[in-house]
Amino acid sequence: MAKEDEKKESGDWKEFFWNPRTHELLGRTASSWGLILLFYLVFYTFLAGMFCLTMYVMLLTLDDYKPTWQDRLATPGMMIRPKGEALEIIYNVGETESWDSFTEALDNFLAPYNNSKQVENNDACVPDKFFIQEDSGEVRNNPKRSCQFNRTILGDCSGLNDHTYGYRDGKPCVLIKLNRVIGMLPEKEGQSPYVTCGAKKYKESNEWKEDSDSISEIAYFPPNGTFNLMYYPYYGKKAQVRRTHTQTSLYTQRM
Numbered sequence: 001m002a003k004e005d006e007k008k009e010s011g012d013w014k015e016f017f018w019n020p021r022t023h024e025l026l027g028r029t030a031s032s033w034g035l036i037l038l039f040y041l042v043f044y045t046f047l048a049g050m051f052c053l054t055m056y057v058m059l060l061t062l063d064d065y066k067p068t069w070q071d072r073l074a075t076p077g078m079m080i081r082p083k084g085e086a087l088e089i090i091y092n093v094g095e096t097e098s099w100d101s102f103t104e105a106l107d108n109f110l111a112p113y114n115n116s117k118q119v120e121n122n123d124a125c126v127p128d129k130f131f132i133q134e135d136s137g138e139v140r141n142n143p144k145r146s147c148q149f150n151r152t153i154l155g156d157c158s159g160l161n162d163h164t165y166g167y168r169d170g171k172p173c174v175l176i177k178l179n180r181v182i183g184m185l186p187e188k189e190g191q192s193p194y195v196t197c198g199a200k201k202y203k204e205s206n207e208w209k210e211d212s213d214s215i216s217e218i219a220y221f222p223p224n225g226t227f228n229l230m231y232y233p234y235y236g237k238k239a240q241v242r243r244t245h246t247q248t249s250l251y252t253q254r255m
């Protein structure tokens with residue numbers, strides 16, 4: 001009995017795979033299979049076509065030179081150089097090894113800002129005015145020029161007179177750069193944006209305190225820590241080829 005069952009079962013299965021009477025493969029005839037394959041072929045071709053079409057239409061709306069959409073934060077991000085761990089620069093004046101990596105980082109960072117380099121690559125722009133280089137309709141005004149940011153503007157923090165950027169004397173220079181935002185015109189009532197630096201706030205028994213005693217006078221280069229309007233707007237790195245990666249936005253502080 002059991003043997004017969006087994007035989008019958010395997011016979012069923014075989015028949016299901018290929019039924020010689022009805023000429024069905026896996027329960028379907030050749031024409032049924034043909035129709036199904038045809039259906040899926042057409043269906044997937046259609047899907048692929050849809051995908052290509054939407055992609056094509058979407059790419060048509062994109063501009064090589066600027067993002068179609070960009071989020072803008074209320075205040076653009078800022079970075080400092082040299083970059084210590086967790087944005088803190090801690091060193092010991094007496095120990096050269098504790099700060100020579102900082103001055104080396106500044107040397108490297110500022111190398112492209114040497115006056116000779118800036119004069120060679122960039123334009124002498126009119127200060128305190130946006131350097132507008134719009135395209136006229138479809139005619140691209142590319143590549144766009146960038147304005148000179150001479151290293152000497154950084155005064156005592158240029159590293160030209162004092163190769164240790166004040167680190168040796170306990171008056172370290174810190175460069176502040178604004179992150180680049182395409183098309184940003186950072187002006188408020190005709191005033192250039194500027195930075196001011198204050199003491200770090202800390203919390204002590206639920207009260208915010210400032211350790212302002214530990215901060216002495218801060219000097220800014222250029223004066224008042226302003227970011228000259230001539231360095232804006234930024235047109236994106238494909239349009240504005242020569243712009244040193246943080247050219248518009250170096251500011252310096254010395255305590």
Ligand SMILES: *[C@@H]1O[C@H](CO)[C@@H](O)[C@H](O)[C@H]1NC(C)=O
Nearest residue numbers: 110111112113114115117160
């Ligand atoms: C920039 O100028 C400084 C001082 O004149 C010089 O030591 C340095 O080699 C220059 N860097 C480049 C990349 O030209």
Ligand SMILES: *[C@@H]1O[C@H](CO)[C@@H](O)[C@H](O)[C@H]1NC(C)=O
Nearest residue numbers: 115116119124125148149150
């Ligand atoms: C940069 O320095 C060069 C000379 O070193 C000077 O001719 C040029 O006008 C300066 N550019 C700016 C924008 O100050």
Ligand SMILES: *[C@@H]1O[C@H](CO)[C@@H](O)[C@H](O)[C@H]1NC(C)=O
Nearest residue numbers: 192194220222223224225226
């Ligand atoms: C810096 O700010 C002071 C006070 O607001 C102003 O009198 C001075 O002209 C400014 N200096 C520069 C170079 O912008």
